[in-house]
Amino acid sequence: MEGLIRQAYRRYDFAVSVAAVGLAAAASIWLTRFGGPLATVWIANGLAIAALMRRGGEGMLRFLAITTAMVWLLGVLGGFSALNALNLTLVNALEIGWVVRMLSGSEGVTYLEQPLGVQRFIVWAVVVAPVVTSALAAPVHALETGASVWLTLGMRSCSHALGNAIAVPLALGIARWRHIAPLSQQRARRSLLALLLLALATVGAFVQPEVPGLFVVFPPLVLLAMVGNRRWGVGGVLMVALLGGWLTVIGQGPIAEPGTPPALATMQFQLFVLCCIAVALPLVTSMEQRRRLGRTLRGSEARYRMLAEYSHDLVLLLDAQGYCKYVSPAAYPILGYRPDKLVESSLQSLIDEASLATAVELWRRLINGDHPGTTLLRMRHADGSYRVMEAAGGVIDEEPDRVILTLRDVTARIGAEEALREERRLTDITLKAIGDAVFTLDREGRLGFANPAGAELLARSTQPFADKLEDRLPLWRASERVREDHPVRTALNTGAPAGPLLCVLEPEGEPSRAMECSAVPIRNELGGVIGAVFVLHDVSAILALSERMSHLAHFDALTDLPNRPLLLERLSAALGRARQGAHHLAVVFIDVDRFKQINDTLGHVAGDAVLKQVAERLLSAMGAGDTVARLGGDEFVVLIPAVNDRDAVAACALQALEALSAPMRVGRRELRLTASIGIAMFPDDGDEPDLLIRHADMAMYAAKRAGRNDYHFYISSMDAGAQAEFDLENALRAALARSELFLDFQPRVDTSDGRMLGAEALLRWRRTDGTVCRPDAFIPIAEASGLILVIGAWVLKEACQACRDWQDGPLRDVGVSVNISQLQFGRENFLQLVMEALREAGLPPHLLELELTESMLMEPTDAVRQRIAGLKSLGVNLSIDDFGTGYSSLAYLRRFAIDTLKIDRSFIADMADDPEDASVIHAIIALAISLGKRVVAEGVETQRQADLLAALGCHEMQGHLYSPPVDAARLAEFARRRGAARTRRLG
Structure with a gap:
């Protein structure tokens, strides 16, 4: 409710003020009819002034x-003549305006809360303005009423002075009522006692006949003004006025003496009340100001003491000689001293000698009244160490011989700054040494910094005077300029890292260079983007090597024909087109007859020469749209994507046989070859790539069985050969039950010193008739039937147990490597299987190496990543088996933590005579070394091969040159021999 009233008053304060003045004027005019000492008190002007x-x-x-206008109307209605009412209202307006102008200021309602304001108020509102305006109004009033001019002057001056003295403080006090602090209980009791004494003094003053006796009210009035506040002071004056006026009306006191003219008695009473106000109002104001200043001073002292007591900085109060007079509690956490122990100690005793001269200069400037800012000082800690302090201070104005010194511990900050400077120095060194071009750009993409590699690129810019970096070093992709998706624009516009983006840079006068570019935004403290860091990484050499490896992954290294993966890819695409076009497709499987004899009698070099000529003749014999691929060895496949009927395919087969039958010169020999050809057609013989190749393979074997140098089409009865595979699968299951499987181990030796470093576990099958079946005869059956999971788990556990057993002999610290099949690696419990094998055998994980194939890593799914990460967290080593024959790619080498690359024996066999194989091996070894991998060469059979591999930097070798696969006992004997031979060489 109170809030609503205040809100309404603020909205209608003008109308409320006018109404208050009108009511006060009407009340004063109405009271003039009754006479008495208070009848002529005019408070309307005071309310208007307030x-x-x-x-x-x-x-x-x-x-x-x-x-x-309102007061003039009230005066006319109250019995005044129109002229007299106009005269009085005009001088009233003059009095109001004059007082307001003389008291104008920004204080407003707080004007009378300052002693100077009270003095000005008494001078102008109580003395000068009422007297002057009364002098102006007295002549006209006297003429209209016939009263004495001097009496009119005195009566009006007193009534207006008393009205202003009462109304203005009272109105402003009511406006500030909520802002006047209430008295404490003790001061309230004292004020009440002083008010009672004032009431008794007032009664005593107005019952005695002497006028001087009236001033007996002044001592209790002064006491009330001193112990109370403005409310009590104004209330005391009002009580004196009301009580004195009542006693005077009933005929008590010197003012009511018989024979005293009423006008004179009224003026005397009003002058007495004015004297009371003149005594009480300035005294109350002065006392309140002193109390406010005292509260402010005490609060200020408490705040500053609290700031010093609870500040994390050390605050010292020093005398002119530099001795501590006050020490804040921060001395203990900062310097390790209790504050009371430092009082009366000198500042010099805490300063390190290295900072003593700086401290003396700081002290001299502080004593002279200068403000030197902040100074760094080294101060001694209680434990003997030193702290770097940031000192600032000044002289107290009221006490020139006192100095306030504030010390802030900046040891950590100085250390951080030094570390930051060192970090920047290292960053500068790194940026200068790094091979990548690094640039910093502003918000608009303009160049700010370039490291030496970046400056070198800028020196060869095709647009050296361009404003933005993306114009000075334009990037290209797919023959189009990189603009909207430029990493710099993306980073600056989105505030997110951009790239890496593969693009091309064309320096001035140089070949184009493949670049991998990326950008990262630079942010300020508020998180806004203010620039970017742009990095250009030259990947030309890596891309060239990657392209070479990709080519090797899809093309045969000997004949440069598509290999099996590329053939399958093209066959899948051709099948899709054949299905859509409803036409036939043929797969022609070609195998050179008795090619093994060529290798055995003439050697592998001659055999490779034969295979190259076979490839060339097949390419010349087939059509332009046909694909001639080499699957491996002497097996070739021709894909004819569109044929009309079998006769057309038969004609192609005869053409191939004719081309191959022509005399072929190898060295000084002339050879005549024949071939066996199998043909499978879509859709009659199958609709899947593998199925068509398999059926064509069956048809080729049928041609061989029929006498070679011929071609056969696939027929369904050829699947009878699958029965043999089924029998082999059943025999393999029985072999698992009868424990016919066993392991042999082929050692791996160090290229540098011939020391045995590890052994590869190789699976063997000793059948019931005593013959040993090699893994390439039954592993494909095991993988196709799923038996490889059981066999793989047995091999892993058996190899771990064997490795643990031989740790106590000459094979100490020699690890074992185990081949892992793709089906086995893809199982969810593979990691658990490895952990179980290690735990059961008690084998340290670092002695186990798992050999994976490239195809296992070509699809980096989350499961593959988790398995690789799990194996590496166990400490197991990982290697890539037969590297270079599959899907060779740099991607998975960078993505996964592979330890070793094993070069396939197909490259090793002819490396001494075939520069192509030697270059591939060289590329693989260089790639492995650059990526921090070890290299193992498989199938090393001659010393010449070993010497070439050692010269190329190969780390380890494995092959019949050192040892065939043997059991654990003979492996230990091999290790002993290698150790003894190495000892002799060292000797």
């Missing part, structure tokens, strides 16, 4: 015009 002071003089002319 209202205008509160409004800061705003709308004064409008306010005065309205109140003047």
Whole structure:
């Protein structure tokens, strides 16, 4: 409710003020009919002055015009003549405006809360303005009423002075009622006692006949003003006025003496009340100001003491000689001293000698009244160490011989700054040494910094005077300029890292260079983007090597024909087109007859020469749209993507046989070859790539069985050969039950010193008839039937147990490597299987190496990543078996933590005579070394091969040159021999 009233008053304060002035004027005019000492007190002007002071003089002319008209009307209605009423209202307006102008200021309602304001108020509102305006109004009033001019002057001056003295403080006090602090209980009791004494003094003053006796009220009035506040002071004056006026009306006191003219008695009473106000109002104001200053001073002292007590900085109060007079509690956490122990100690005793001269200069400037800013000082800690302190201070103005010194511990900050400078130095060294071009750019993409590699690129820019970096070093992709998706634009516009993006840079006068570019935004403290860091990484050499490896992954290294993966890819695409076009497709499987004899009698070099000529003749014999691929060895496949019927395919087969039958010169020999050809057609013989190749393979074997140098089409009865595979699968299952499987181990030796480093576990099958079946005869059956999971688990556990057993002999610290099949690696419990094998055997994980194939890593799914990460966390080593024959790619080498690359024996066999194989091996070894991998060469059979591999930097070798696969006992004997031979060489 109170809030609603205040809100309404603020909205209608002008109208409320005008109404208050009108009511006060009407009351004063009405009281003049009854006479008495208070009858002529005119408070309307005081209310108007208070209202205008509160409004800061705003709308004064409008306010005065309205109140003047209203008071004139009230005067005429109250019995005054129109001229006299006009005379009085005009001088009233003059009095109000004059006082407001003389008291104008920004204080408003707080004007009378300052002693100087009270003095000005008494001078202008109580003395000068009432007297002057009364002098102006007295002649006209005297002429209209016939009263004495001097009496009119005195009566009006007193009534207006008393009205202003009462109304203005009272109105402003009511406006500030909520802001006046209440008294404490003790001061309230004292104020109440002083008020009672004032009431008794007032009664005593107005019951005795002497006028000087009236001033007996002043001592209790002064006491009330001193112990109370403005409310009590104004209340005391009002009580004196009301109580004295009542006693005077009933005929008590010197003012009511018989024979005293009423006008004189009224003036005497009003002068007495004015004297009371003149005594109480300044005294109350002065006492309140002193109390406010005291509270402010005490609060300020408490705040500053609290700041010093709870500050993390050390605050010292020093005398002119530099001795501590006050020490804040921060001395203990900062310097390790209790504050009371440092009082009366000198500042010099805490300063390190290295900072003593700086401290003396700081002290001299502080004593001289200068403000030197902050200074770094080294101060001694209680434990003997030193702290770097940031000192600042000054002289206390009221006490020139006292110095305040504030010390902030910046040891950590200085250390951090030094570390930052060192980090920047290392960063500069790194940026100068790094091979990548690094640039910093502003928000608009303009160049700010370039490391030496970047400056070298800028020196060869095709647009050296361009404003933005993306224009100075334009990037290209797919023959189009990189603009909207430029990493710099993306980073600056989105605030997110951009790239890496593979693009091409064309330096001035140089070949194009493949670049991998990326950008990262630079942010300020508020998180806004203010620039970017742009990095250009030259990947030309890596891409060239990657392209070479990709080519090797899809093309045969000897004949440069498509290999099996590329053939399958093209066959899948051709099948899709054949299905859509509803035409036939043929797969022609070609195998050179008795090619093994060529290798055995003429050697592998001659055999490779034969295979190259076979490839060339097949390419010349087939059509332009046909694909001639080499699957391996002497097996070739021709894909004819579109044929009309079998006769056309038969004609192609005869053409191939004719081309191959022509005499072929190898060295000084002339050879005549024949071939066996199998043909499978879509859709009659199958609709899947593998199925068509398998059926063509069956048809080729049928041609061989029929006498060779012929071609056969696939027929369904050829599947009878699958029965043999089924029998082999059943025999393999029985072999698992009868424990016919066993392991042999082929050692791996160090290229540098011939020391045995590890052994590869190789699976063997000793059948019931005593013959040993090699894994290439039954492993495909095991993988196709799923038996490889059981066999693989047995091999892993058996190899771990064997490795643990031989740790106590000459094979100490020699690890074992185990081949893992793709089906086995893809199982969810593979990691658990490895952990179980290690735990059961008690084998340290670092002695186990798992050999994976490239195809296992070509699809980097989350499961593959988790398995690789799990194996590496166990400490197991990983290697890539037959590297270079599959899907060779740099991607998985960078993505996974592979330890070793094993070069396939097909490259090793002819490396001494075939520069192509030697270059491939060289590329693989260089790639492995650059990526921090070890290299193992498989199938090393001659010393010449070993010497070439050692010269190329191969780390380890494995092959019949050193030892065939043997059991654990003979493996230990091999290790002993190698150790003894190495000892002799060292000797």
